[in-house]
Amino acid sequence: MINKNHVILFSISDKKKNSNFILNIKMTNIDQTFWQDRWENGQTGWDVGYAAPALVEYMKQYPNKNAKILIPGCGNAYEAAALFDLGFTNIHLLDIAPYAVENLKEKFKAIPQIHIWCGDFFHHEESYDLIIEQTFFCALDPLLRPDYVKSCYKLLKPGGKIIGLLFNIHFEKEGPPFGGTLLEYRELFSKNFTIQKMESCYNSIPPRAGNELFIVIVKKTTDL
Numbered sequence: 272m273i274n275k276n277h278v279i280l281f282s283i284s285d286k287k288k289n290s291n292f293i294l295n296i297k298m299t300n301i302d303q304t305f306w307q308d309r310w311e312n313g314q315t316g317w318d319v320g321y322a323a324p325a326l327v328e329y330m331k332q333y334p335n336k337n338a339k340i341l342i343p344g345c346g347n348a349y350e351a352a353a354l355f356d357l358g359f360t361n362i363h364l365l366d367i368a369p370y371a372v373e374n375l376k377e378k379f380k381a382i383p384q385i386h387i388w389c390g391d392f393f394h395h396e397e398s399y400d401l402i403i404e405q406t407f408f409c410a411l412d413p414l415l416r417p418d419y420v421k422s423c424y425k426l427l428k429p430g431g432k433i434i435g436l437l438f439n440i441h442f443e444k445e446g447p448p449f450g451g452t453l454l455e456y457r458e459l460f461s462k463n464f465t466i467q468k469m470e471s472c473y474n475s476i477p478p479r480a481g482n483e484l485f486i487v488i489v490k491k492t493t494d495l
């Protein structure tokens with residue numbers, strides 16, 4: 272179920288409504304307090320209320336159901352429920368906002384296959400087979416993008432993958448969300464990752480249709 276308010280922040284077609292929700296802030300203010308405030312005030316316009324079909328379709332054919340999976344900046348983590356339904360057994364959710372994390376703990380309390388972390392992605396220390404990207408990269412200060420790549424590299428096992436969705440559009444307003452282009456992302460990732468797939472997403476949710484890339488990016492074995 273799509274909550275109308277929720278679609279607004281990341282809706283591309285309705286720029287009039289967008290202007291009410293996208294904050295003009297100094298990028299350095301996008302910290303834990305910023306996100307906690309957004310959650311506490313119900314300003315979660317990114318939340319579409321269900322798992323992205325593109326991710327679910329991809330994961331349906333992912334062979335290793337015991338893969339250790341991280342969803343950073345997971346928010347309400349609809350993907351986690353979908354992964355569990357698909358038989359995945361080792362799903363880790365990470366969010367910096369305690370408010371979001373408390374919701375997740377309640378929601379998934381009966382599912383031991385879903386592990387929940389409250390913390391900063393850039394300080395997270397674990398080792399994963401797969402990172403699922405869904406409107407986390409675009410929520411970060413673009414200056415942090417090289418650090419995002421480094422953190423993904425550090426958190427992934429050899430041959431580990433990032434799969435997910437990236438915006439293929441630059442937004443008029445200052446973010447979050449912050450957009451980008453295929454060329455920028457190629458440049459950013461290609462030194463330390465092999466780009467297996469970075470292409471226009473054919474099954475985006477309607478408000479994002481035509482403006483997303485589906486990515487499958489594999490960690491190279493060389494050091495950063």
Ligand SMILES: C[S@@+](CC[C@H](N)C(=O)[O-])C[C@H]1O[C@@H](n2cnc3c(N)ncnc32)[C@H](O)[C@@H]1O
Pocket residue numbers: 306307317318319343344345346347348365366367368371390391392393405406407410
């Ligand atoms: C735009 S929301 C996306 C949420 C979810 N992925 C979705 O698609 O509904 C970004 C989320 O990332 C979290 N976040 C922001 N910075 C973070 C960080 N450094 N480490 C972990 N989580 C972070 C925020 O609290 C927020 O829940």
